[in-house]
Amino acid sequence: MSVKDYLRERFFPHMWCPGCGHGTVLNSLLRAVEALGLDKNDIVMTSGIGCSARISGYVDFHSLHTIHGRALAFATGVKLSTPRLNLLVPMGDGDALAIGGNHFIHAARRNIDMTAIVMNNRIYGMTGGQFSPLSGVGIKATTAPYTNIDNSFDVVKIAAAAGASFVARSTTYHVLEAVNILKKAIAHKGFSVVEILSQCPTHFGRKNKEGDASSMLELYRSNTAKIGSRALAENPALLPRGIFVDEERPEYCEAYEEVIKRAMGGAKS
Amino acid sequence: MNKQIKFVQGNEACVEGALYAGIDFFAGYPITPSTEIAELLAVRLPQRGGKFIQMEDEIASMCAIIGASLTGHKVMTATSGPGFSLKQEALGYACMAEIPCVVVNVQRGGPSTGNPTHVSQGDVNQARWGTHGDHAIITLTASNHQDVFAMTVDAFNLAETYRTPVILLFDEAVGHMREKLIIPEEGEIPLVDRLRTSVRKGVDYHPYLPREDGRLPMSDFGGDHRYNVTGLFHDMWGFPSNNPKIVDGLLHHLVDKIENNVNTITRYKEHFLEDADYLFVSYGSSARSAIHLAKNRRQRGEKIGVLELQSIWPFPEEMVRERCRGARAVIVVEMNMGQVMRHVKAAVEQPERVFLANRIDGHLITPSNIKQLLRVIQGRGV
Numbered sequence: 123m124s125v126k127d128y129l130r131e132r133f134f135p136h137m138w139c140p141g142c143g144h145g146t147v148l149n150s151l152l153r154a155v156e157a158l159g160l161d162k163n164d165i166v167m168t169s170g171i172g173c174s175a176r177i178s179g180y181v182d183f184h185s186l187h188t189i190h191g192r193a194l195a196f197a198t199g200v201k202l203s204t205p206r207l208n209l210l211v212p213m214g215d216g217d218a219l220a221i222g223g224n225h226f227i228h229a230a231r232r233n234i235d236m237t238a239i240v241m242n243n244r245i246y247g248m249t250g251g252q253f254s255p256l257s258g259v260g261i262k263a264t265t266a267p268y269t270n271i272d273n274s275f276d277v278v279k280i281a282a283a284a285g286a287s288f289v290a291r292s293t294t295y296h297v298l299e300a301v302n303i304l305k306k307a308i309a310h311k312g313f314s315v316v317e318i319l320s321q322c323p324t325h326f327g328r329k330n331k332e333g334d335a336s337s338m339l340e341l342y343r344s345n346t347a348k349i350g351s352r353a354l355a356e357n358p359a360l361l362p363r364g365i366f367v368d369e370e371r372p373e374y375c376e377a378y379e380e381v382i383k384r385a386m387g388g389a390k391s
Numbered sequence: 392m393n394k395q396i397k398f399v400q401g402n403e404a405c406v407e408g409a410l411y412a413g414i415d416f417f418a419g420y421p422i423t424p425s426t427e428i429a430e431l432l433a434v435r436l437p438q439r440g441g442k443f444i445q446m447e448d449e450i451a452s453m454c455a456i457i458g459a460s461l462t463g464h465k466v467m468t469a470t471s472g473p474g475f476s477l478k479q480e481a482l483g484y485a486c487m488a489e490i491p492c493v494v495v496n497v498q499r500g501g502p503s504t505g506n507p508t509h510v511s512q513g514d515v516n517q518a519r520w521g522t523h524g525d526h527a528i529i530t531l532t533a534s535n536h537q538d539v540f541a542m543t544v545d546a547f548n549l550a551e552t553y554r555t556p557v558i559l560l561f562d563e564a565v566g567h568m569r570e571k572l573i574i575p576e577e578g579e580i581p582l583v584d585r586l587r588t589s590v591r592k593g594v595d596y597h598p599y600l601p602r603e604d605g606r607l608p609m610s611d612f613g614g615d616h617r618y619n620v621t622g623l624f625h626d627m628w629g630f631p632s633n634n635p636k637i638v639d640g641l642l643h644h645l646v647d648k649i650e651n652n653v654n655t656i657t658r659y660k661e662h663f664l665e666d667a668d669y670l671f672v673s674y675g676s677s678a679r680s681a682i683h684l685a686k687n688r689r690q691r692g693e694k695i696g697v698l699e700l701q702s703i704w705p706f707p708e709e710m711v712r713e714r715c716r717g718a719r720a721v722i723v724v725e726m727n728m729g730q731v732m733r734h735v736k737a738a739v740e741q742p743e744r745v746f747l748a749n750r751i752d753g754h755l756i757t758p759s760n761i762k763q764l765l766r767v768i769q770g771r772g773v
Contacts, residue, residue: 130619132630133630162617163614163615166613168458178619179631182617184612185617185618185619185620186461186620187620188454188622189484195458196458198418198454198455199454199466202416202455203415203459204463204612207462224447228446228451378442381437382440385437386437
């Protein structure tokens with residue numbers, strides 16, 4: 123199979139802006155799926171609302187484009203009802219951590235087997251450039267015209283603290299690294315979170331004078347560093363990339379199978 | 392399965408009905424006065440290999456059952472007033488994406504936190520119009536436990552038949568009251584299984600192309616056909632579209648598939664209606680008081696009857712008009728400020744003869760509450 127075999131070309135061209143990073147995330151994700159040799163019929167992709175969420179329409183999997191912030195809640199129903207399915211849940215930063223923040227921490231707490239991908243462009247793109255909980259202080263947005271005073275979440279820390287058993291971060295500049303991380307995240311049994319920084323030149327870049335897509339990608343190269351690297355040790359201000367958590371812990375659907383065994387053993391009525 | 396006789400709460404009768412109908416998956420969140428439904432299914436579902444999950448909130452519960460329905464399972468959630476409000480966006484999604492599911496709302500007093508442990512029927516209109524946008528919805532209700540059971544089975548059947556969410560609008564009094572329930576034997580009530588596509592693997596399957604009879608055969612997520620499901624207006628592939636023809640066609644389909652079948656969906660009971668001069672229209676626990684009073688007055692020779700609604704939405708306008716024809720007065724008995732009364736007025740030929748006997752203080756409306764109004768209408772003084 124080639125990456126093309128995983129796309130619904132009938133629905134192209136896609137609706138993302140020129141220079142948007144989300145197409146790169148789609149590419150990385152499909153290469154990871156291809157490398158793992160997963161059957162398309164065994165994959166369900168659920169997404170929420172926003173630019174990121176449109177990704178589910180373009181993939182030739184079972185695809186569920188849901189409502190804002192709730193992709194993980196829908197995915198939980200799909201997964202627990204039919205645990206043999208592989209769940210991919212791409213979300214935007216606002217989608218996953220603002221309106222969907224509650225579902226994000228609770229899916230992590232349950233350690234239910236699915237892969238959450240936070241396509242983090244630090245802005246609400248679909249609605250025209252409002253700040254998100256991942257924008258950070260000092261950022262300009264249409265709803266922060268005098269610069270943002272809202273502190274940002276650290277996706278990696280929040281996912282790890284909430285109980286995700288696989289947590290990683292990469293960027294659309296580091297595509298091979300992202301493919302490799304996504305492969306591990308999908309293969310991991312339990313709740314996996316992969317944050318991928320994805321440029322939005324249209325709204326974030328323009329407002330914050332980061333230039334076009336290529337100069338934004340250049341920033342991902344210069345502002346981040348691999349965990350354990352010398353660059354990071356020398357400059358702790360850089361944003362760390364890599365795999366932060368990779369642990370084996372009891373998975374929710376497997377634990378529920380034990381509940382069924384106990385219930386059947388002690389059935390009263 | 393043998394015929395079982397049980398002494399149960401209404402909420403338990405609902406659980407028995409759901410199990411009889413073949414529920415596989417329940418997601419919920421604790422809320423008074425519906426919590427017993429979740430508690431009982433937490434015990435019963437895994438005993439037969441089904442799945443129960445307590446989600447982080449009401450919204451997530453609604454979303455989870457939609458996800459589980461798409462994999463081919465029969466699903467339900469249960470809630471009450473504030474929780475029902477929270478579920479509305481996802482409920483609209485299920486209408487738009489045509490996902491079969493059952494949503495129980497055991498009504499309590501509102502608005503807001505209201506009166507959690509007391510009875511009300513204040514969510515009738517929310518059941519109809521709680522979610523935004525034009526849509527149709529099926530809502531059933533019941534006044535006694537045998538009917539709670541039957542309506543719950545019916546709700547699952549209608550959800551599959553019309554690919555729609557079905558709301559079970561019970562109330563606190565019925566939910567918490569205990570009475571006898573006879574569980575029918577297997578096969579006694581017919582069950583509707585999901586209509587699945589006969590399109591073979593490798594052949595194009597159009598998930599949103601209705602057959603001639605308006606029904607859309609489904610394909611389970613995880614099966615041979617991969618397709619898109621969205622809350623956006625969508626074409627026959629399930630892919631988003633804002634083509635005016637497609638938008639117009641889909642909205643008509645969503646409304647027509649239910650409104651055009653109102654006669655098939657309508658469920659009601661007649662109590663002493665044949666020659667009734669005075670007619671009570673009621674439903675849920677208030678119908679019990681109306682029936683009690685009608686029986687009582689019949690013994691004194693008064694021609695009084697009760698039309699008990701078991702389906703509220705789509706509103707059975709034609710049936711109500713016919714049954715109320717010729718009545719000297721129609722008294723709608725309900726525990727809200729006239730939510731069904733307004734629809735009865737709109738349905739009948741002489742709306743000036745429609746009156747409201749209600750109670751909204753958190754206590755069950757009694758036969759004597761209704762009698763007071765009846766005596767005024769009958770010209771027998773206050």
